Amino acid sequence: MAISSIGVGSNLPLAELLDNLRTSEESKLTAITTRQKNVDARISAYGQLKNELTNVSTAAKALLEDAFDSMKATVVGSDFTATATTGALAGDYRIKVNTLATTQSLAMTGQASRTEGIGSGGKISFTINGQTKEIDLATTGTSLNDIVGAINGQEDLGVRATILNNGSDAPYQLILSTTKTGTDAAVTSISVSGNTELDTLMKFGSEDSTVTESAASNALLEINGVSISSQSNTVTNVLDGVTLTLKGTSEAGNSLSVSGDSQGVKDAIKTFVDRYNEVLKKVKQVTAFDVENQTMSALTGDSLARKIQTRMGDILNTTSGSGAFSMLSQIGIRTDPISGQLKIDDAVLSKALTEKPVDVQALFRGDSGVAAKAMAITEAFTDAKVGLLVTASEGASKQRKDLDRQYTSAQARIDAQVEIYRKQFAAMDAMVAQMNTTSSYLTQQLSLLGSQKS
Structure with a gap:
């Protein structure tokens, strides 16, 4: 007889038994999945260490390249603000703002309606700084609303439009404003071809314009008595590396001082120290061993993590061949004996930067400086081709793929074995069902035979 589900024919818990056998067989996969999780944790930990070391390299690069060249601008007065870049030259300046740069504004004569068309079609031509641009009104309409939409729809036109209601009998005035300040950005002429009525309203630059x-x-300003003209209120190419942003006109002169930015250097050094400490924190985290619970972290006992810790310590042993300082400890950067992390004595560092900035720079810069040493050490671990962390991560990834293959193979073997069990159970189920049927038949016949004799 056909059996649709094992155990139905024999009334035995064969389906449950088969599930238990599958569970038992799949327990063999636990070792593989555990190893997979451990490898995944290692790959993640390698990635985290690589990121932290990259941050150290970035901070060191800033010290090596431009941190010590940073400049600051100090302004006395409220008529302008100033910023300085690494290309700025130290100096003191007296600055007087006589005129701010402004945009051009053009007001057309008032109209009774803002929605009624003015003539039909036409092309508006705008000439700015010798270049002419056109707007075709053939498909947009010629009302004031249409013209505003057409003008504002062209972002590179150099002109923006709006409508002013002046409250008169013909209140709606079309107002055009240039998007940039200065005379070079001003509209020199406007004309409308193919629409005489609109041309009469908008033409500009001719004697009969309304x-x-x-x-x-x-903008007009004076810097140490020298007159300067600027198209913009942002003045960028007058003082090397300095940007002035004009805010108002001056009754009296304001002062600007450009000097080395010791605070910027201090911030860069603090960033480097913070990034250094983050590496040590991460190494401690991924190599920790929980004694109470007897559990390991992703890289507990990993030799590469210990090597990172050792090599980071080598940065602190860097000595400079020139200048008054040869060790970081001499400028207030010392190792905490308990945590192993770096701590900064702000007073000592500030004094060193104030009194001997060139010597502090020499400690960090140069082929034998702290920054170059830090970059070389971190690159040995993070280089995309030969970095130790990159190589270790690639090796772990290959191991993960091998474990995936082992898991797939083991799963296939388990599925095959369970299928064998299922077929055996199905055969037994059918046989027991047949035996039960035969037994029932015989019992029935014997019962009938007994009743006939009686």
Whole structure:
């Protein structure tokens, strides 16, 4: 007889037994999955260490390249602000702002309606700094609303439009403003071809124009008595490496001082120390062993993690061949004897940067400086091709793929074995069902035979 589900024919718990056998067989996969999790944790830990070491390298590179060249701008007065880059030259300046740069504004004569078309079609031509750009109104309409939409829809036109309601009988005035300050950005002419009525309203730059102009102006300032003209209120190419942002005109002169940025250098050094400490924290985290619970971390006992810790200590042993300072401890950067991390004595560091900035720079810069040593050490672990962490991570990834193959193979063997069990159970189920049927038949016949004799 056909059996749709094992155990139905024999009334035995064969399905449950088969599930228990599968569970027993799949317990063999536990060792593989445990190893997979351990490898995944190692790969993740290698990645975290690589990121932390990269951060150290970045901080060291800043000290090596431009941190000691950073400049600051100090302004006395409220008529402008200033910023300085590494290309700035130290100096003191007296600055007087006479005129701010402004945009140009053009006001057309008022119209009774902002939605009624003015003529039909046409092309508006704008000339700015010798270049002409056109707007075709053939498909947009010619009302004031249409014209505003068409102008504002072209971001590179150099002009923005709006409508002013002046409250008169013909209140709606089209107002055009240039998007940039200065005379170079001003509109020199406007004309409309193919629409005489609109041309009469908008034409500008000719003697018969009815447009009212509020002219653009350049910023005018004096730096140490020298007159300067600028198209913008952001003045960038007058003092090397210095950007002035003009805010208002001056009744009296303001002062600007450009000098080395010792605070910027201190911040860069603190960043380097913080990044250094983060590496040590991460090494401690991924190699920790929980004595109470007897559990290991991803890289407990890993020789590469210990090597990172050792090599980071080598940075502190860097000695500079020139200058008054040969060790980090001499500028207030010392190792905490308990945590092993670096700590900064702010007073000592500030004094060193104030009194001997060149010597502090020599300690970090140069082929034998702290920054170069830190970059070389971190690169040995993080280099994309031969870095030790990269190589270790690639090896772990290969191991993970091998474990995946082992898992797939083992799973296939278990599935095959369980299928054998299922077929054996199904055969037994059918046989027991047949025996039960035969037994029932015989019992029935014997019962009938007994009743006939009686």
